[in-house]
Amino acid sequence: MPAELTALVRSAQQGDEYAFRMLYRELQPGLLRYLTVLVGPDAEDVASETWLQIARDLTTFAGGPGFRAWATRVARNRALDHLRHQRRRPTLPVPVEALAELPGAEDTAASADEGLGTDTAVALIATLPRTEAEAVLLRTVIGLDAESTARVLGKRPGAVRTAAHRGLRRLARVLAAQNGQDAAVQPAGAGPADGQVADVRSGEDVEAGQGWR
Template sequence: MSSSPSEVPLDDAELVTRARAGDLEAYDLLVARHTASAYRTAVLLGAGPDAEDVIQEAFVKGYRKLSRYRGESSFRSWLLAIVANETRNLHRSRSRRDGLVLRAAVVNPMSEIAEDAAVEAVLAGERRAALVKALRLLPEKDREVIVCRFFLDLSEDETVTMLGWARGTVKSRTSRALTKLRGLLDREEVRRG
């Protein structure tokens, strides 16, 4: 499926059609085309150092679920919805893991495993804290809509698809989240000034 300089690059719809027919090279091209935005999505939604694992899992799930993609939205927004879900799964598993680590440390305070995992949890927290401060302070749903609309530059329709919200919810949440973000940024500016 190599293209000569005179060939027009295939669009996502054609690559999806070919990938569904078993053309792995077509799916590789989709992966290459959307890796950067998938990575940005995972990082901005809080995956931190696990972003690469999140997007790898998302691409695998995307391939398995390719038959479910109906083309009602862009492939990119459909894929980023999977990335967002995988990031949410990561947050849930981190919470469970951190709880297990704390319980293990209480049961056996000298446990090297508990100590390593606790240090790992602290380091991961510090890396997450390095994200844009004002964005970090927003509630999760506000952060998600801001990331989609402004960091990933998704259209309103793509944001509706990615987050699974009604169009009116996306519009109102975007407006409220921007107001909150402006307020946080203004307060930070006053504090530094």
């Protein structure tokens, strides 16, 4: 796919509209999921702004296999600009009952990785601390390697790998706990009751108890 993507980019840079449409079809689903975590219900609008900028700046892209990372960075910058111009900070609460739709998992990062393509899973990722959420999305949903993810986020590859691993393990624990709750009555005060929102933003990663958008 990298070689095929590179060929499409070259054709699009030469004005091939079909090649540009194919680039859109290849990248848009992942970008939209990523932007959903960043800006919530405004993801479609930000995605449109992203593709307008990609179309405008495509000729400035130097080429090579890094187009996916370049486009993702454009999307992230547009999302951050969007958030800076917002007074409110939207959240994506995850109803407890929605967790039942996710695949079962043990307490391992690998098992959590299996269901990350679903919209429900993306909503669950949105409850992670920001660095972990972005690392998981860029590595798992967008499909970037650690080096490309590091360039998008402005971090070291080692820090990206650590954040992604922590995020996956946190998701795995939530899923494992939910599976255990299906077979037992939850004691009072032990966790979210029916109708409440599950939130895994615990520990030192949370900034003053606030969402990160």
